[in-house]
Amino acid sequence: MSTRRKLSVKKPVKLIFSGGFLGSGKTTALAALAKRLIERGMRVGFITNDQSENLVDTIIVRQMLADLGVPVEEVVKGCFCCKFDELIEHVEKILAYNPDVLMGEPVGSCTDFVAAVANPIKIQYRDAFRFAPFSIMVDPERVRSLILNETQTDFPEDVAYLFGKQLEEADTIVLNKVDLLTEKESNRLLAAIGDRYRGKKLMAVSAREGTGMDKWLEDLLSGRPGANTVLRQIDYDRYATAEAVLGWLNAAVKLTADELFDAGQFMTSLATRLRDRFKAEKGEIGHLKFVLTSAGKSMWANLTHLAAEPDVGGEKLDKLLRGTFIINARVRLEPEDLETIVRDSLDKVSNEMEVQSEIDDLQCFSPAYPEPPHIIREPVE
Ligand SMILES: Nc1nc2c(ncn2[C@@H]2O[C@H](COP(=O)(O)OP(=O)(O)O)[C@@H](O)[C@H]2O)c(=O)[nH]1
Ligand SMILES: [Mg+2]
Known part of the structure; x- marks a missing residue:
């Protein structure tokens, strides 16, 4: 194995990594779990x-x-699997703070985590870490469209393949957003998942409302060994194709205005306009996510389905003259088309709301072929 940094820890640090497709609720859930751990x-x-x-x-x-x-x-600039050395560098920085638990959120298009990240960590840093059960989160609508084929999606088969591989390597599959489901529907989806992915622990949670979160946390802290389900087989060409069908855009924009404007209104207008343009282009959304920050306060907006309305939250920022606006879009479109639509929609909404928008940085691309430096496909205790 190439690089080996020495990591010093007083006692083994618990690693809680939670994967899952774009928009499944990883950030919401991990932040909620972090708060519980701190309590x-x-x-x-x-x-x-x-x-x-x-x-x-x-x-x-x-x-x-x-x-x-x-x-x-x-x-940044690649998933944990492909940026293993950078991951360890950042882990080392956090270890200086002497944590009991280190939480990690792999990018939503990532799979083969156990072979490419968990196993190399277990081998190289055996005494420093203990993996909690590796959880994969799923959004109910993606279960219906990508596993059960019950609802229409414009994502190609390869995306369903990637989604399935994510579930296959889970120790625990976490059905999130149960606040949107009846109990009957939640049980139906869990049973369908359980049928297809045998031997997994199944959880039903609402990361947003807290339902099921304590039970999940108990399991994460139970000492049950984690990250044990290594994918025996995965077709990297299909995995790469699934990632490459997504146009991936991150932009930082400076907003200024002469008259006070409302951040929520600005983001809702932009998200709605983008959604309608994507819909017209059959550009299925993985995730569309904004955050607008001003004077240390932030308001965010999110959209994970073409059929949904934008979800807005955070601190209320309704009287702004300036702000920093970050756009993340993962959409099934060619990067150049995605960039054109985003630039064009941003101009239109800015004009309508009499806000000046100046793009400071914009990256738009399709993710590169995944090439993890380490792959260990044998089970590691
Ligand atoms: N209704 C509902 N929405 C949720 C829940 N958890 C997350 N979300 C929403 O789903 C979207 C994606 O969540 P996020 O945590 O960013 O997902 P990630 O892309 O997997 O990190 C956001 O709009 C969240 O507010 C939940 O339990 N219930
Ligand atoms: Mg996230």
Whole structure:
């Protein structure tokens, strides 16, 4: 194995990594779990991950957890699997804070985590860490469209393949957003998942409302060994195709105005306009996510389905003259088309609301072929 940094820890640090497709609720859930851990007197660190800089989640997690003293590190320009050495560098920074628990959110298009990340960590840093059960979160609507084929999706088969591989390597599959379901529907989806992915622990939670979260946390802290289900087989060409069908856009925009404007209205208008343009292009959304920050306060907006309305939250910012606006979009479109639509829609909404928008940084691309430096496909205790 190539690099080996020495990591010093007083006692083994619990690693709670939660994966799952774009928009499944990883950030919401991990932040909620972090708060619960802190309430129990534990020290927590957090690592986010994206294919590019300007990740909305990092800003939101920092905002949510900074007051609680949680260090938040970020691995960018590739998933944890492909950026293993960078991941370890950031883990090391967090270890300086002496955490009991380190939480990590792999990018939502990532799979083969156990072979490419967990196993190499277990082998190289055996004494430093203990993996909690590796949880994969799922959104009910994606279960219906990508596993059960009950609802229409414009994602191609390869995306369903990637989604299935994520579930296959889970120790625990967490059906999230049960606040949107009847109990009957939640049980039906759990039974269908259980039928297809045997031997997994199944959980039903609402990361937003807290239902089921304590039960999940008990399991994460139970000492049940985690990250044990290594994928025996995975077709990297299909995995790469699934990632490459997504146009991936991260942008940082400076907003200024002469008259006060409402951040919620600005983001809702932009999200709605983008959704309608994507719909017209059959550009299925993985995730559309905004955060607008001004004077240390943030408001966010989210959209994970073409049929949904934008979800807005955070601190109320309704009288602004300036702000920093971050856009993350993962959409099934060619990157150049995605970029054109985003630039065009941003111009239109800015004009309508008499806000000047100046793009400071914009990256738009399709994720590169995944090439993890380490792959260990044999089970590691
Ligand atoms: N209704 C509902 N929405 C949720 C829940 N958890 C997350 N969300 C929403 O789902 C969207 C994606 O959540 P996020 O945590 O960013 O997902 P990630 O992309 O997997 O990190 C956001 O709009 C969240 O507010 C939940 O339990 N119930
Ligand atoms: Mg996230």
